[in-house]
Every structure is written in structure tokens, then in C-alpha cells.
Amino acid sequence: MPGFEGFYVGLLHPLAVPGQWLALMAAGLLLGRSGPAPARLALAAFLAALVLGAVLGAVLSGSPAAEPQVTWAPLLVTLPLALLLLVPCGRRVTALAGASAGGVVGLGLMPDPGPFSAVAITAAGSLVGAHFLLLCAFAAADVLRERAPPAWARNALSVAAAWLFALAALLLALELRFQGGL
Amino acid sequence: MSVGVRRTAAIAAAVVLIGGLLLPLSAAAHSGHDTAAGFLSGLAHPVLGLDHLVAMVAVGLWGAILRAPALWLLPVAFPLVMACGGALGVLGVPLPYVEPIIALSAVALGLFVAFAVGMPVPASVILVGLFALFHGHAHGAELPDAANPFAYALGFVITTGLLHLSGIALGALLRWPAGAWVVRGGGALIAVVGLVFLVA
Numbered sequence: 001m002p003g004f005e006g007f008y009v010g011l012l013h014p015l016a017v018p019g020q021w022l023a024l025m026a027a028g029l030l031l032g033r034s035g036p037a038p039a040r041l042a043l044a045a046f047l048a049a050l051v052l053g054a055v056l057g058a059v060l061s062g063s064p065a066a067e068p069q070v071t072w073a074p075l076l077v078t079l080p081l082a083l084l085l086l087v088p089c090g091r092r093v094t095a096l097a098g099a100s101a102g103g104v105v106g107l108g109l110m111p112d113p114g115p116f117s118a119v120a121i122t123a124a125g126s127l128v129g130a131h132f133l134l135l136c137a138f139a140a141a142d143v144l145r146e147r148a149p150p151a152w153a154r155n156a157l158s159v160a161a162a163w164l165f166a167l168a169a170l171l172l173a174l175e176l177r178f179q180g181g182l
Numbered sequence: 183m184s185v186g187v188r189r190t191a192a193i194a195a196a197v198v199l200i201g202g203l204l205l206p207l208s209a210a211a212h213s214g215h216d217t218a219a220g221f222l223s224g225l226a227h228p229v230l231g232l233d234h235l236v237a238m239v240a241v242g243l244w245g246a247i248l249r250a251p252a253l254w255l256l257p258v259a260f261p262l263v264m265a266c267g268g269a270l271g272v273l274g275v276p277l278p279y280v281e282p283i284i285a286l287s288a289v290a291l292g293l294f295v296a297f298a299v300g301m302p303v304p305a306s307v308i309l310v311g312l313f314a315l316f317h318g319h320a321h322g323a324e325l326p327d328a329a330n331p332f333a334y335a336l337g338f339v340i341t342t343g344l345l346h347l348s349g350i351a352l353g354a355l356l357r358w359p360a361g362a363w364v365v366r367g368g369g370a371l372i373a374v375v376g377l378v379f380l381v382a
Contacts, residue, residue: 018332086258155254162261163339169265170322170335173272177326 006111006118010125013109014133018171019074020105024130026081026164027101028137031094033085033157035142041091042098043138049099050130053106054123061110072175073104078168085161105130220330224337227321228345233284233379234317236372238342240291241310242349243365243372246356247295252303253353256310257346261339263311264318268335271322280316280323281379287313288376295369298362 014020027046031039057070077100084097109126111119144153228234245256270277291313293299301309321338325331352368355361 151250155258158254158258159343162258163343166261166265166268166318167332167335167339170268170272170325171332173269173322174325174331177272177274 006122007125007128010109010111010122010127011129011132013111013122013126014105014130017074017108019071019078019168020108020130021133022078022164022168022171023074023081023101023105024133025137026078026085026161026168027098028134029141029157029160029164030081030085030089030097031134032138032141033145033153034094035145038091039094039098039138042095045095046098046102046134047131049102050106050109050127051102053103054109054127055106057107057110058123060107061113070108071179072172073107074101075168075172075175077101077104079165079172082161082165082168085164086158101134102130221333221337224334224339225341227324227334227338228341231320232375233281233288234320234342235345236375237284237288237291237313237317238345239349239352240288240295240369240372242346242351243295243353243369244291244299244306244310244349245346246350246353247298247365248300248303248306252306253350255303255307257343257350259307259311260314260317260346261342263314264321264342267315267318267320268322268325269318270315271319272325274323277316277319280319283313283316284320285376285379287316289373289380290376292369292371292373292376296366296373297369298366 014024031042031046060070081097081101084093089097106127109123109130111122111126113119141157144156148156228238241256241260245253248256267277290309294301321335325334353365355365
């Protein structure tokens with residue numbers, strides 16, 4: 001089927017880029033820990049920022065100067081998102097967190113320049129894939145909230161947050177070392 | 183001064199004394215697993231490094247002895263600080279006596295478990311965090327050489343978390359008198375392993 005391969009490649013893209021994966025996991029857990037209803041604003045903010053970020057990414061694509069920032073940005077955003085998982089926060093902060101994650105992930109979603117139809121199909125796949133990954137983490141946090149005792153759910157999310165922070169910090173250091181020429 | 187405080191102080195002094203005497207003599211505990219590549223290597227790293235393994239289990243065991251909130255605070259604080267140490271290792275910033283302090287962490291935590299040492303939560307978090315800095319540095323120093331650094335990092339993160347969890351799960355034995363002796367015996371064994379690495 002024409003375009004299917006491109007869509008599938010795009011679908012897998014957020015999973016294959018560690019920074020995006022980490023940002024989506026952290027954002028998904030953060031948005032999902034309060035349940036679906038309180039997270040509506042945050043989910044909408046995430047989606048809007050994801051699309052806007054993708055548009056900005058399309059504008060910046062082909063600009064070598066922007067590439068390091070596109071790589072670092074999801075890792076940088078994951079750090080505060082993971083720390084937010086350790087503390088209670090209101091809907092506005094959660095929405096801001098969702099928007100931040102969506103924006104930085106969207107930046108890196110656009111494929112390399114090429115025929116418009118191919119780029120559009122691959123980009124569509126990436127947008128779906130990013131949203132799907134977020135929803136997986138969201139669902140995990142929501143199930144934990146519903147099924148586990150509150151203290152257990154809180155502690156499990158805290159442990160997950162700490163490890164997401166650790167992974168993002170280590171990868172950021174690697175990016176600094178190799179791209180920063182250290 | 184209460185008995186508990188005196189015991190804690192005595193153990194702490196013994197650890198400092200042993201460590202201070204042996205630090206210059208200890209060799210790297212990381213020999214034998216230079217091939218840091220990919221997820222499987224990352225998974226295997228904390229397990230193949232016996233000094234890492236016993237120290238991670240001891241973190242979980244000690245958390246179980248200290249009970250909530252330390253039970254979950256220690257496994258949260260550890261990776262947060264470990265990340266900082268790991269970043270330093272990745273960036274090539276040297277820390278002194280990394281391997282000996284990793285071994286010392288096993289000795290100290292093992293003794294804390296063996297003697298069921300209690301400690302205020304902030305102090306326990308700071309101490310575990312200090313050890314985590316050096317554990318992280320050791321892992322981080324090998325990251326740049328990994329074929330797939332993210333997979334490697336993910337691997338050792340998963341294994342370290344599972345080792346903490348296993349320590350916490352073993353700590354469930356504390357609810358029975360015989361189980362408490364098993365846990366404390368395990369702590370003693372961990373301390374011995376740490377001492378072997380310290381003098382090796």
C-alpha cells in the first residue's frame with residue numbers, strides 16, 4: 001500500500017529517539033496520575049504543542065545549527081517533568097508540562113526534506129506514534145491510580161520519575177560530550 | 183547517649199577507619215567487564231560487578247529495616263544522585279577513589295543491615311546519595327564506549343532498580359524473627375564481600 005512504509009517509519013520514530021521517548025514517558029505519567037478528567041486540559045495542550053512543534057520543526061529542518069537543540073530539548077524537558085512527578089502539582093502546571101513535552105517532541109518529529117506526500121505521511125505517522133506513546137504512559141499511571149493503594153501508586157511513580165531523570169541526565173551528558181566536543 | 187546512637191557511632195567510626203586504612207590499597211573492582219555495549223551489557227553490568235550488586239541489594243534491605251518513608255525514599259534518591267555522578271563520569275570529570283568507595287558502600291550498608299542500624303531519614307538519604315554519586319560515576323565512565331549508550335543506560339537502570347526491589351522484597355522477611363536473622367546475616371555477608379573488594 002503506497003505510503004504505508006513511510007507512515008510506519010514515522011510511527012516508530014518517537015520510540016527510536018531516546019530523548020523523545022523519555023519526554024513522552026515522563027509527560028504521560030505526569031498527566032495520567034490524576035486521572036483522565038483532570039488531564040483534559042493537559043492532553044489538549046500536549047496535542048496542540050505537538051502540532052505547533054512539528055510545524056516549527058519543519059521550518060527548522062535542514063538547518064544544521066538547530067539540530068543539536070532539537071536533540072537536547074526533549075532531554076532537557078524530561079528533567080523537570082521527572083522532578084514534577086515527585087511533587088503534587090495543579091492542572092495549570094500539568095498543562096504547561098504537557099505543552100512543553102509536546103513542543104519539544106514535535107520539534108524533532110519532522111522527517112528529512114523530500115517529496116511533500118512522503119513527508120506528510122511520515123510526519124502523520126510520527127504524530128500518531130508520539131501521541132500513542134504518551135497515552136501508553138498515561139494509561140499506566142491511570143491504572144496504577146485506580147488499582148493500587150494511593151501510597152504504592154505514589155511511590156511507584158516516584159521511583160519511575162527518578163529513573164527517567166537519571167536516564168535523561170546521562171544522555172544529556174553524552175550529548176554534551178560528543179556534540180559539545182568535550 | 184542512647185545505646186542505639188552509640189552503636190551507630192561505633193559502626194560509623196569502624197567504617198571510616200577501615201576505609202581510611204584500605205582506600206590506598208584497593209584496586210579497581212571493575213576488571214573483567216570492559217565490554218560495555220548495548221542493552222545486555224547494561225543489564226549485566228550491575229550484576230557482573232559484585233560490588234555494585236551487593237550494594238544495591240543492601241540499599242533495598244536497609245530501606246526495609248528503616249521502614250517508610252526511607253523504604254521508598256532511598257530507591258528514589260539513589261538514581262537522582264547517581265545520575266549526577268554518571269554525568270560526571272560521562273564528561274570525564276574525575277572523582278577520587280571511585281572503586282574503593284563503591285566497595286566501602288557495600289561494607290557500610292552491609293553493616294547497617296547486619297546491625298539493623300537506624301538513622302534519621304535525611305541522614306540515610308544523604309549517605310545513600312553520597313554512595314550513589316560514586317556508583318553513578320563508575321557506570322557513567324563506561325557509557326561513552328558503549329555501542330548503544332541509551333540501551334546500555336536503560337539496561338543498567340533496569341537492573342539496578344530490580345536489585346533495589348529485590349532488597350526490599352527480601353526485607354519482607356523481617357516480619358518473622360527467623361527472617362530478621364536471615365536479613366541481618368545477609369547484611370553481614372554483603373559487608374564481607376565489600377571488604378574483599380576493598381582489600382583486593
